Amino acid sequence: MLLYLPVAEWPVNMFVIFGLGGAIGFISGMFGVGGGFLLTPLLVFSGISPAVAVATVSAQVVASSTSGALSYWRRKAIDWKLALWLLSGGMIGSWVGVKVFAVLRTIGQLDLVIGLCYVVFLGFIGGFMVIESVGAIFAARKSVAAPPKKLREHGWIHRLPFPVRFPRSRLVISAIPVLALGAGIGFLGTLLGIGGGFLIVPAMIYLLKVPANVVVGTSLVQMVATMSFATFLQAAQNHTVDIVLGLLLMIGGVIGAQFGAQIGQRLRGEQLRALLGLLILSVGLRFAIDLVVTPTERYTVAVQVGGAP
Numbered sequence: 001m002l003l004y005l006p007v008a009e010w011p012v013n014m015f016v017i018f019g020l021g022g023a024i025g026f027i028s029g030m031f032g033v034g035g036g037f038l039l040t041p042l043l044v045f046s047g048i049s050p051a052v053a054v055a056t057v058s059a060q061v062v063a064s065s066t067s068g069a070l071s072y073w074r075r076k077a078i079d080w081k082l083a084l085w086l087l088s089g090g091m092i093g094s095w096v097g098v099k100v101f102a103v104l105r106t107i108g109q110l111d112l113v114i115g116l117c118y119v120v121f122l123g124f125i126g127g128f129m130v131i132e133s134v135g136a137i138f139a140a141r142k143s144v145a146a147p148p149k150k151l152r153e154h155g156w157i158h159r160l161p162f163p164v165r166f167p168r169s170r171l172v173i174s175a176i177p178v179l180a181l182g183a184g185i186g187f188l189g190t191l192l193g194i195g196g197g198f199l200i201v202p203a204m205i206y207l208l209k210v211p212a213n214v215v216v217g218t219s220l221v222q223m224v225a226t227m228s229f230a231t232f233l234q235a236a237q238n239h240t241v242d243i244v245l246g247l248l249l250m251i252g253g254v255i256g257a258q259f260g261a262q263i264g265q266r267l268r269g270e271q272l273r274a275l276l277g278l279l280i281l282s283v284g285l286r287f288a289i290d291l292v293v294t295p296t297e298r299y300t301v302a303v304q305v306g307g308a309p
Helices: 014-031 036-045 050-074 080-106 110-141 175-192 197-206 212-238 243-264 269-292
Strands: 002-005 010-013 163-166 171-174
Touching (some): 080 175, 080 212, 197 212
């Protein structure tokens, strides 16, 4: 069943997009990640303009993160003061990201920059996950226990100026790395259409030394607010948010996540990380191939999505 997307100006099969959202939801439920870093490339491969894919996935990330944030809020597992500081940096990063997004689209280099960023980004993350998980699998077979990590040990980050006290996390830390982390996630989320949960969670644990019991809930609050702001800016300034596409992805994602969570509980942690790493590497490889292979049509004529900037 063909459905015309009004903003993307592209006809798609409704069930294909619905299934794509379900597949990403399945992956999110299985691996415990937002899935935006995979959903954006897959939409591009389906023929959706990168500009529309990035902006619409931002809206999808908001919907998927809100339900999780509410769950952690009910369990009182959120550091609201830390979330507000991260959000302050995230707003700045999102604003800068939208401006860079608009400039790149104006000069006709948006697709190239998004493709290059995903090749480097997915290649690094996927490669690291595969190497780490394969090492853990071999260590488990040899019955070699990994040395415990001192997550609460303070480093140079905690000696920076402008300290701020976060009572819920029992931390006193400089505001500089907190704002920088929020700004970086906001910028990447706006430019590439990723929630950034798989980046901000380990950064909060290993760099900021935030206790694990409040990390996920706090990161979800930051993602909901930052990506909502990014979605509003993309819709208001770049006119690239396709509501029809976003709704189909949201419905499919909610259903797929339920099945993915059930499968994920049956696999070991290192096996899940290895599978996710291979999946990330395969998507990055596909982007790399598209960047170097000569297209069948050297010249194309298309209407600019979102109208004149």
